Amino acid sequence: xxxxxxxxxxxxxxxxxxxxxxxxxxxxxxxxxxxxxxxxxxxxxxxxxxxxxxxxxxxxxxxxxxxxxxxxxxxxxxxxxxxxxxxxxxxxx
Numbered sequence: 001x002x003x004x005x006x007x008x009x010x011x012x013x014x015x016x017x018x019x020x021x022x023x024x025x026x027x028x029x030x031x032x033x034x035x036x037x038x039x040x041x042x043x044x045x046x047x048x049x050x051x052x053x054x055x056x057x058x059x060x061x062x063x064x065x066x067x068x069x070x071x072x073x074x075x076x077x078x079x080x081x082x083x084x085x086x087x088x089x090x091x092x093x
Contacts, residue, residue, distance in 0.1 A: 022086050026062070030055055 033040065033055055041051035073081045 018086070019082070022089065026089065030059060033058070
């Protein structure tokens with residue numbers, strides 16, 4: 001038997017790229033703050049280690065937030081919830 005040949009293009013639909021970009025932006029915010037940590041510490045008038053706890057607090061929020069938001073938005077339409085989350089997300093600004 002010969003393998004099937006598909007004539008359709010294998011491009012990903014646009015709706016797949018939107019959450020992928022959102023996830024990339026959300027994940028990269030921790031690394032951006034880590035690179036700016038000495039400046040953040042100076043602005044807050046603290047040493048670098050206490051300012052580094054901001055990254056830990058952000059990471060903890062990223063761990064605890066999604067399950068809480070998933071439960072809180074169970075009864076809302078999924079598409080509008082996704083759009084609202086991307087619009088309100090601090091990393092999208």
